[in-house]
């Protein structure tokens with residue numbers, strides 16, 4: 001195990017302008033907010049998919065206000081410090097036209113959080129955004145006077161062991177003989193290989209393999225496209241069908257987007273982070289049973305049944321209610337676990353975080369309640385039967 005480096009003074013203090021990709025995403029908008037909040041002199045240039053600069057700025061500003069209606073960053077501060085540039089990972093030179101030449105000189109740090117995160121999608125589409133797109137970001141970084149990139153990857157690169165052999169992935173390895181679970185993870189592995197080549201040739205990049213991005217730690221607010229995330233889809237199905245089960249060895253490891261963003265910026269601000277990879281994974285497992293108990297405390301009446309009865313009970317409820325989509329969400333969970341997962345180690349990153357005074361929060365009752373309230377407010381979750 002590589003020795004721990006004592007954190008230096010954050011290099012953020014010398015950064016003037018950050019180039020951020022993926023700012024219209026769940027993690028990206030929290031990276032933007034955190035960067036603006038923490039570093040009052042920092043400007044942020046965001047690469048945003050849009051037809052022109054005006055549309056890009058409007059998309060970003062609207063989303064920022066939706067997530068942070070009470071932000072201390074007022075509209076004029078936002079206008080002054082944030083610039084949205086239309087761009088697309090899949091286009092030559094990121095579709096930047098003239099900005100391609102100037103950005104490497106005017107930005108001193110890059111955080112690349114954009115990705116096509118669809119787990120079910122055409123292979124060439126996710127590779128175009130995630131692998132070729134990252135290569136374009138690397139090309140841009142190679143023209144900075146001091147290349148400085150934080151590349152956001154996924155713990156999904158751990159994949160699974162197709163041959164059933166026990167494998168472990170720590171922060172210092174990428175290929176351990178694992179099999180990617182889908183094209184998305186494979187494209188992110190290929191992107192990491194490109195980052196590794198960049199570090200050999202040029203240097204200056206770190207990789208954050210992140211776990212499940214979850215609702216805000218206080219407001220419970222989740223991504224605007226709430227139906228796109230497996231956790232909210234799962235919970236909606238449970239709330240609508242009124243049934244769940246508890247698998248003894250399964251659960252959710254969730255990291256609120258704001259605490260994830262804080263950790264990414266703190267780690268990537270360390271000079272010693274260059275050339276290294278980190279695993280941002282929560283040590284806290286929220287079991288299916290605990291989740292049900294928490295939501296029942298809010299006035300829902302979810303029945304927790306034995307795993308062996310679950311499939312029959314779910315299908316019976318589906319037949320009675322016609323909630324086929326919800327049934328379709330829960331049934332595939334029953335067969336999961338057939339392949340051997342690769343064990344992901346994250347103690348080394350946890351120790352870095354501890355030295356920076358950071359840790360991943362436990363999923364508290366208050367946080368789950370805030371998320372459920374948010375889901376009800378946006379019309380996604382059914383309201384509880386009784387008010388608590």
Ligand SMILES: NC(=O)c1ccc[n+]([C@@H]2O[C@H](COP(=O)([O-])OP(=O)(O)OC[C@H]3O[C@@H](n4cnc5c(N)ncnc54)[C@H](OP(=O)(O)O)[C@@H]3O)[C@@H](O)[C@H]2O)c1
Nearest residue numbers: 022024025026027049088089113114115154210211212213
């Ligand atoms: N969410 C998770 O639980 C999770 C877990 C592990 C790793 N990650 C990683 O975390 C990062 C952020 O994910 P997220 O959860 O914030 O995803 P997200 O909410 O889907 O956001 C993805 C962002 O990437 C942008 N993007 C996608 N394709 C693009 C393209 N061709 N050109 C330019 N921008 C493009 C999106 O722009 P539009 O708004 O225009 O679509 C959006 O800003 C990704 O690198 C992802 O692989 C996420």
